[in-house]
Amino acid sequence: MGMSQHRRLWAPLALVGVAGLALAGCTGDIEAGGDDVDCADYEDYGTFEDATVTIGGTILDLEADRLVESWSDFASCTGIEINYQGSSEFEAQIAVLAEGGNAPDIGIVPQPGLLARLAAGGWIVPASQPVIDNIDEGWDPIWKEYATIDGTTYAAPLMASIKGYIWYSPAQFEDNGWEVPTTLDEMMELSETIASDSGHQPWCVGLESGEATGWPGTDWIEDFVLRQAGADFYDQWVTHEVPFNSPEVVTAFDSVGEYLKSDEMVNGGFGDVSTQISTPFQEAGLPILDDECSLHHQASFYETFWNPDGGDDITVAPDGDVFAFLMPPVDADDPQAVTGGGEFPVAFREAEEVEAVRTYLASALWANNRVSLGGVISANKGLDPANASSPLLEQSIEILQSPDTEFRFDGSDLMPGAVGSAAFWRGIVEWIGGQSTQTVVDEVEASWPTS
Template identity: 30%
Template sequence: MPDNPRRARGAIAVAAAGALLATACSPGAGPGGGGGELSGVELLVAAKWTGIEQQNFEEVLAGFEEQTGATVSYESTGEDTGAYLGPKLEAGEPPDIAILPQPGLVQEYAEQGALVPLAGDAASVLEEDYTDYWRELGSVDGEAYGILLKAAHKSIIWYRPDAFADAGVEPPTTWDDLTGTTATTLSDAGITPFAMCGASGWTLTDWFENVYLSQAGPEQYDQLAAHEIPWTDDSVVQTLETLADIWGEDSMINGGSDGGVQTDFPTCVTDVYGQQNAAMVYEGDFAAANAVEAGATVGEDAVAFPFPAVGDEPPLVVGGDIAVGMGEGEGVQELLAYLASAEAQTTWAGLGGYLSANSSVATDAYEDEFTQQLAQTVLDAGDSVRYDLSDQVPSGFGATEGRGMWSILQDFLRDSSDPEAAAEELENAASDADS
């Protein structure tokens, strides 16, 4: 990506932060070693990551240890971050830094007084290297608490090029092309268009968010996320009607709607790339790992196209993880500044399975062309990109198994005949979660 004044300012800020962190470090400084400005300081970071994600993150943390002499320990929260943090907060023993999977949790913990505002270099890097939207995402009442560390691109549809070639179709650019020419031609060729991941309710909220963002636009998307307009609004009903173009057609889905609601993620990816029961599957960039497990090669027989435009513009929905400080001790703000920096995130980008929202991380930091393209789309989108809506609302409505959006959209996948009734259920659930 070409240089620009904003990037130059960000690079200067990051360089200054790096210089500060490196001050007084000797070549032998390391975890628990002498000579670092934070020698003897012990910090605890908690996040949901396990396996290769945890290994990569710990490699990034090692860079901070080497520069400062601090010792950084990691604990996995498991998938339910709130269940992990609740007892820790009650006992007065929270981690120094927590990495939250939902902006809604940032607001919840800030209102409890459990978070420490960003300060010093951490606040400076956020101001210089992140767009207004990302800054606001981690802020509560104008106070910055969090930094989006790891993004997930949720606006792509994976497909099998061989299936498209057999049917004689190209990747569509509009919703009408997707549901019309592409899907119809695939069906006529005896190829089921979609594998659906409906047993994992969060995948259905991702479908909804992409269609809603493109069809209703960013302003109404923000209003709906804040519940400033009701879920019975015409824009919600229209999105449900649009989803029914696929969800309401059994011939579109592997196993029909019943099969779709019984198939979880990542089995749906295996259905496309392992069993080859369908031509396409919708989910984010992270589905690449599951395609590889199914025997596909990303960029060759596992490729993706942007989620088609439903309205005037195609959507760009991003999920991700936000780092917040829960401790006020020495080293907390320094570690937040390091994790937010282009230096740390460039290291992370080179390890794979990662996307950055930091505008100073060059796209060539990523190990493959596909990820480079995804990273560039996030940077190019500027403030038109939107964060996963279901992760912005109260978790009881947007992110809980068997409740709220997950269960209501699963019911709508089973029977898409009454969008108005589904919208009414969504509004009732949202209102209950707000009360």
């Protein structure tokens, strides 16, 4: 099915068959900027009259407010009214909306696998040359690959995250004489020490995320596959050049199981192993602040959840209330392997104003504007790390920009939706619930589309 050229009306609540789609975050018209806005940086984007661009995505609450602020001057200077609506059900519903002609002009898609599905449906517009030029200028080539299907590039990256961080309390470590581990073996030794000496389970884990429950567990598996089996195997695994249930993946599951399936290791501050399934991922790390656990595996974006109201009561710094280290490699001399995520603004409508917005979102100017507002990072090479809102995020930007970093996108996000955001997520829940590793990996392998 080809892209129609008319303006699409985005009215998800009125779409028959889409039940329970609750919109949250920032909605409505964006009246941004003011008389004091310097428009020199925005001249190349052109000016528009009576132009409106709608954007949808999963970004909610404080992060949605900051997203809107990040394009406020652009909107004021170009005359493009930008309306953003966020929904926790965006990923589940966007293909339905697109098929019904009710998608937003731009959808901020967090999964390359979902992007590929939208492209296969013929619903999204290829990226314009200015967007592609910004990709080539601003990102490592591997990022372009994630949004390129059969030789056609559909979107630029937007924000990014590093997935393999281990959050901890520097003061708790210092008081107990614990050292940040430099190998996976040392991470297990540290965990065993905490379990035996501290009186609490070392790890706190939350896998609950609505329809996406289970995804934090897939991040654990992907980190271990990348570190234990290597980047080449990881690439073959996410593209199904090797089976999902390969021995290397079984090894990764069993290694993670030494943590997540052990009542001695989890779930600090919440209960036994089973409580991981019902613990919201947003709240899972918070027991660290009360010395009820010591370690929490979650992405760089988790920084926002320490101060969910946008305050600064909890400091994220090497000498602050919390900080994080990257999950270590197998051997201390191995290259730094990093899993991460990001978003891609795809277009459902072909129009100059839509591509103007996408070109701005693909620019170093946008990256610096957004990162300066706090809480997020980007892999854009034109981003100044000093604009980050904390030492951890500054470090994260430097890691992403380093040529020595072996970066790979989140594996479940790269896999087809039936696998990565269905069978794999579901398999994690069943596995934590007691199902064997072999049964789980076999079931996920069986879910892989045959064509």
